[in-house]
Amino acid sequence: MPHAFMTMVLDTLRVTTDQKPEARLESRSGANVHAARTSDGHAAYLKVTPATLGAPAIAAARRELRFYAEVAPVAPVRAPRLLDYLDAESGVAVLLEAAGETRQAPAWTTSMWADLGRDLAGLHGMAIPPGADWQHPDALQEALIDPNLDEINSFWAPMLPHLGELLARRVELMEQTRALPPAFVHGDCHTANLVHSAGAIVFCDWQAAGIGRPASDLAFLSVRATPTGTTVPPALVNAYLGTRACDRRTLQRALLAEELAVFVFLWPVFAAFNTPEGIARVRRRTRELAQRWLSAEAGVA
Ligand SMILES: Nc1ncnc2c1ncn2[C@@H]1O[C@H](COP(=O)(O)OP(=O)(O)O)[C@@H](O)[C@H]1O
Numbered sequence: 001m002p003h004a005f006m007t008m009v010l011d012t013l014r015v016t017t018d019q020k021p022e023a024r025l026e027s028r029s030g031a032n033v034h035a036a037r038t039s040d041g042h043a044a045y046l047k048v049t050p051a052t053l054g055a056p057a058i059a060a061a062r063r064e065l066r067f068y069a070e071v072a073p074v075a076p077v078r079a080p081r082l083l084d085y086l087d088a089e090s091g092v093a094v095l096l097e098a099a100g101e102t103r104q105a106p107a108w109t110t111s112m113w114a115d116l117g118r119d120l121a122g123l124h125g126m127a128i129p130p131g132a133d134w135q136h137p138d139a140l141q142e143a144l145i146d147p148n149l150d151e152i153n154s155f156w157a158p159m160l161p162h163l164g165e166l167l168a169r170r171v172e173l174m175e176q177t178r179a180l181p182p183a184f185v186h187g188d189c190h191t192a193n194l195v196h197s198a199g200a201i202v203f204c205d206w207q208a209a210g211i212g213r214p215a216s217d218l219a220f221l222s223v224r225a226t227p228t229g230t231t232v233p234p235a236l237v238n239a240y241l242g243t244r245a246c247d248r249r250t251l252q253r254a255l256l257a258e259e260l261a262v263f264v265f266l267w268p269v270f271a272a273f274n275t276p277e278g279i280a281r282v283r284r285r286t287r288e289l290a291q292r293w294l295s296a297e298a299g300v301a
């Protein structure tokens, strides 16, 4: 993090951070997230994206800022309140109210998953916000069109007997992920981006928000929970279906295709962030999903 930009952020927003800049919270985006305190003493989080991280990182930071400023006030889900921000040539910073604490996937109760299903149904049912362009690159669709075969083969070939068939039928897989009409999605929906406050779920980290596949938010919860040994219970999808009118079979087929496609086509690069045990769990789940997908296609399930 260039020191000059951080200094400018702290001066302009008049905040102090509780920790040393090196002490990072869970962050895969490259942005620095700091627990902070406002000048009047309120607990807050400061998310700083310097321009040195590159154009895509800045575009994502501006998308998140636009979400907090324009969409969050009218969205049917809770998000941290935007207290202040800085949008400059040298970077973007958002100052957010401290909205609660995360809980790791294994600690989520069935009723929490159900609450999340209802919240996501509300979000996906919201009209696409007007004005800004909420389209953005889609890593899964890109990987299905032009897969990195070396990477996929070296991670999966020894472990996934049906890999050849999945690769050959990837257009079908892609079409199924898109079976539900596009909606406004969170785009990075996993338990580390969800905080809990007074029984409600507050959605953080809106850098990937925009027009997308509803199945992506639901399936990604399972993608990220799997290495922890957690199986997302049916309560998530049941509550979603109880809130939003869509065909159960279509949704379930889209979810299966989405989760399977993410594991096969995108997950090999993320394996490096996981423990051997986490990787083994992903391999087991992917084999199960592949079997389920292939037998459903044959008309068995
Ligand atoms: N407003 C907030 N209230 C409570 N916790 C937050 C808030 N903003 C961020 N966090 C915590 O900081 C972590 C990293 O922030 P996040 O916005 O997800 O950054 P990144 O894009 O780097 O993943 C989150 O996973 C969450 O635990």
Ligand SMILES: [Mg+2]
Pocket (backbone or CB within 6 Å): 026, 027, 028, 192, 193, 205
């Ligand atoms: Mg995050």
